[in-house]
Amino acid sequence: MTQCEICGAEIKGAAQYILIGSSELRVCKSCARYGTIVVDKKAKARLLAKSRVKSESRLYAQMDQEIEEGMVEDYGRKIKEAREKAGLKQADLAKRINEKQSLLRKIENEEIIPSGEVMEKIKRVLNISLLC
Ligand SMILES: [Zn+2]
Numbered sequence: 001m002t003q004c005e006i007c008g009a010e011i012k013g014a015a016q017y018i019l020i021g022s023s024e025l026r027v028c029k030s031c032a033r034y035g036t037i038v039v040d041k042k043a044k045a046r047l048l049a050k051s052r053v054k055s056e057s058r059l060y061a062q063m064d065q066e067i068e069e070g071m072v073e074d075y076g077r078k079i080k081e082a083r084e085k086a087g088l089k090q091a092d093l094a095k096r097i098n099e100k101q102s103l104l105r106k107i108e109n110e111e112i113i114p115s116g117e118v119m120e121k122i123k124r125v126l127n128i129s130l131l132c
Contacts, residue, residue, distance in 0.1 A: 004028035076110035082126040083108075097121035 002011040005025040015026045018035030025035065083093050090108070094101040099118060106112045107122075114122065123129065 006031040082128045
């Protein structure tokens, strides 16, 4: 017999496949309303891709906000010091984070505040925390 993965009841007739977050569940007709019904494999792939993109952009928006709220005042100096300590030239670090050197120079001069994405990359490469 086929069991519903939500309520555990036996599924009579065709099972429904639904998506909740990124997991696919085999459910009975009455539980299908808890998620998005998967019509076919292509639709499922599309749904998965969409939910991934959404959560990533949400993450970056959140990081941007955190940076604006909690950025240390001398972030440029901190980045520069950490970069020099790591023995990296501006051009080296720029290459490592896949950004232009001119962007990095502006960040170090505190002419611009880096986006959450750029900030994450800098933090990862230099192993520093710039937030309070
Ligand atoms: Zn059910």
